[in-house]
Amino acid sequence: MRITRFLRNRSVTVEEMLSQAASSTSQRCQGRDVVVIQDTTVIRSTGGGGDYLHVAIALDGSDGAILGLVDGQFLQRSSGRRGQRRGSPVEEKESFRWLQGADQAASVCAGADRITVIADREGDIYEAFALRPDTTDLLVRAAQDRSLEDGGKLFAALDALPEASQTDLDLPAGPGRRARTARLAVRFDKVMLARPKRQLGAGLPDAVEMQMVDVREIAAPAGQPAIHWRLLTTRPVADAGDAWAVVDLYRTRWAIEQLFRTLKTQGFDIEGVRIEDPQPRDKLITAALIAAVAVQQLVHGRDGGPGPLRPCTDVFHSDDIPLLEAYCARLEGKTQRQKNPHPKGSLAYAAWVCARLGGWTGYYGKPGPVVMLQGWLEIQAAKRAVDTLGYKRDV
Known part of the structure; x- marks a missing residue:
């Protein structure tokens, strides 16, 4: 509604x-x-x-x-x-x-x-x-x-x-x-x-x-x-x-x-949107377009890139960083390959968190847009829960 x-x-x-x-x-x-x-x-x-x-x-x-x-x-x-x-x-x-x-x-x-x-x-x-x-x-x-x-x-x-x-x-x-x-x-x-x-x-x-x-x-x-x-x-x-x-x-x-x-x-x-009224339909597609750009930014940033690291704020708000770090702490394992190798605050760091939330194990292959999208959606759901329940994002 x-x-x-x-x-x-x-x-x-x-x-x-x-x-x-x-x-x-x-x-x-x-x-x-x-x-x-x-x-x-x-x-x-x-x-x-x-x-x-x-x-x-x-x-x-x-x-x-x-x-x-x-x-x-x-x-x-x-x-x-x-x-x-x-x-x-x-x-x-x-x-x-x-x-x-x-x-x-x-x-x-x-x-x-x-x-x-x-x-x-x-x-x-x-x-x-x-x-x-x-x-x-x-x-x-x-x-x-x-x-x-x-x-x-x-x-x-x-x-x-x-x-x-x-x-x-x-x-x-x-x-x-x-x-x-x-x-x-x-x-x-x-x-x-x-x-x-x-x-x-x-x-x-x-x-x-x-x-x-x-x-x-x-x-x-x-x-x-x-x-x-x-x-x-x-x-x-x-x-x-x-x-x-x-x-x-x-x-x-x-x-x-x-x-x-x-x-x-x-x-x-x-393509599956069934809203016939063009005004709300176009708004929904525009929102999806903006989100799809963010997902592709995460995919590109997953390895850190050949140039300087892009900041996490290319995709997320600065207020989201404590939430990403809290998730990272939960997702990291004991072995080196299960650790996030990227510096905090970087887009590569956020991409690692989203990939792990999206189902990537950290061992095989590289996470693509479908995996990254699922992880990004998990972060958005957590943000809504934080805002709705009134919890502080650094908790």
Whole structure:
């Protein structure tokens, strides 16, 4: 009953929830090289259309640590309108969300030393390149064989480039794919993308300068699709080292795929929400999104990371620290492997506690998002009990 009243309270809004989450993210971005990844996921499909959620999250560019939520937008798609939308201004198109995500990244992460916004092929939009905020770089996987200012085509220009370098990449197993080591070759060059003809008179420049980076697998195993990414970026690419750095940056996009898994069937199961009224439904999904980001922060922080340890307050309130320490004291065993190896107050310390509460023994494997979610829920339940019964959190 309380959650129903909360979701239907007019004073509670999706906008305010997202604003509070973004405010916390903004503080963590100060002085950092920040990567903002944006993507869209389906909430409920209705035969050609449905309800969708567009999300942007911030990562630390140095170690991939998730800094927090940047933006969230709810969308409704209708089938059969593609032709009608084609000639419309970008502000009237659903694809405008990619431009809004970049603008929000520039605003939320304004204190960062550098901001790079990453998108998959849906973000391959000429307006996004031409109208990007001055304070951000873009990195997008190309979807369209665009015309070039010199009359050529993008894909042919990439194919004609000489190899600049080769390297090996360990690929984890995936659906229909065995783990393997792939041999990759990289090419790069500068390119001038021509404005699409249908956008004449739209106030856009005739061409925009981009760096193109092409990475493709050499001799993929029989029956396995070869890796081939065509990447467009505004970041400078002067040599092969810069090109591989762009490839590594694009690979961080995996973080948002993991977030969506936690948000959906492998975690909060937002696809199973049966609330028909969009206002309370969107509030519930927004709350789940904020929580899913916290769970993924715990997963990333479980080993301590290659860089400086993130603070526990990335996920928990400072008042929660005594509760985490009390749980840790109960969960630790006598052997060294049963001890929490991380310093108090760190995110890694809190992740160890959540993992143990979620069923991880401390001996085998690494705790994933499902285990971490269960432990996080245990902490939230304990906090509610403390608040309801009026006990002090340090007891």
